[in-house]
Amino acid sequence: MKFILGLLYALLFAWSAGNAAAHALDPGYLEIRQISPDAWSVHWRKPDVNGQPMAIDVVLPDSCTPASGPDPMSDGRAWVSSWIVECRADVAGQSITIEGLETQKNDVLFRWHPLQAESATLRFTSDITAQRIPSEQTAWSVFIAYFQLGFEHILEGWDHLLFVFALFILVRDPWRLVGAVTAFTLAHSITLALATLGVLNVPGPPVEAVIALSIVFLAMEIVKGGEGRFRLSKQKPWIVCFGFGLLHGLGFAGALAEIGLPSNDIPEALLAFNLGVEAGQLSFVGALAVLVLVWRFTALPISQTATLVTAYGIGSVSMYWLIERVGGF
Structure with missing residues (x-):
């Protein structure tokens, strides 16, 4: 009996924690799509935490301006902002960072859409907050990223x-x-x-x-x-x-x-x-x-x-x- 009750109490505790921060467990989403040789559109979606955007920010490569976009607006589930950046150099191979993610429990999924190359998917976690933008990506890396998200x-x-x-x-x-x-x-x-x-x-x-x-x-x-x-x-x-x-x-x-x-x-x-x-x-x-x-x-x-x-x-x-x-x- 103690065993079953222990399981129940554990689930109830987990539910309480999950219910209190349900939106905080949603992953963030960053999409950067090339619209011309030097211009990219940025779509940045931050999870909601108790009615406020999560304290994370995207740090773009140094060659891209502006480095940040407008203040995010709530869509009812998350906080969204979009803007256009100009990049003076090829950004493939340069680093992109999700600042503040190291203190969070959730992930950020990053989709990269260049004009002349295959799209790429990266997954940022609290342990991996900075990665280099790949010049190409295989279907296997997409599979791994989405398998981990489903799990x-x-x-x-x-x-x-x-x-x-x-x-x-x-x-x-x-x-x-x-x-x-x-x-x-x-x-x-x-x-x-x-x-x-x-x-x-x-x-x-x-x-x-x-x-x-x-x-x-x-x-x-x-x-x-x-x-x-x-x-x-x-x-x-x-x-x-x-x-x-x-x-x-x-x-x-x-x-x-x-x-x-x-x-x-x-x-x-x-x-x-x-x-x-x-x-x-x-x-x-x-x-x-x-x-x-x-x-x-x-x-x-x-x-x-x-x-x-x-x-x-x-x-x-x-x-x-x-x-x-x-x-x-």
Whole structure:
């Protein structure tokens, strides 16, 4: 019982931290596009932190002026500024820096679009705040950058993780759990691709609210699981997970839309982001499975009371999200 409660408290603590700084976990985005031999357009998107732009700034190569743009304006999710710079020399091979990123927890994705060369993608982190602008880039580097973004997105998406955690508690049969996770993956892959490519266009706030509602549903199914009646969520969980996976895929697509896709490498970036999401999800499930095995080998079996307490905790958190998100329409 202590083990499950410990997991619950850890998730609740993580949720509190994530909820307090949800926008701060969104990646920054910098795009520099060449419009003439000496002129470049700069689009700089800074994450929102408690209603203010994150304390990071882009430092362009010395040959480019002006070095900074106008004050950013909020678009409701981030702080955006755009301007034109003139560069006296070829900027390929010169350094670009994200100042202040070393004190932050999130990343900045950089897209580079020269006129006479292939576009390039770089990823800045708190450990890598300065990089040289490449003269060329391979599809593999794009794949790695978007895979890492997908992996980190799922591990920072507390609502998606809480859904998987509830599913893990609900479905005790290992093969049914594998089938449910596979159905969830297939479904969110479909809607992620369709929404990202513009085939589907669903407003973000209702999607986020229904994602919270899906967690409430699983929490209720955990509570009612001991009644002895046939429950679709336990007997055929892949059906339920496929339906909810379609909704979660729209949530992933919203996050990917905030980051942006490279116009010349959309298939590679989309595949890499989706694989990164799946890798993060499987890592979470694997960690839960290891913890449960360790607990069962070293202590008493998990009691029904602990399961119910955990379910009510999951339901409480997800109901709070649901009310908050509906109220934000």
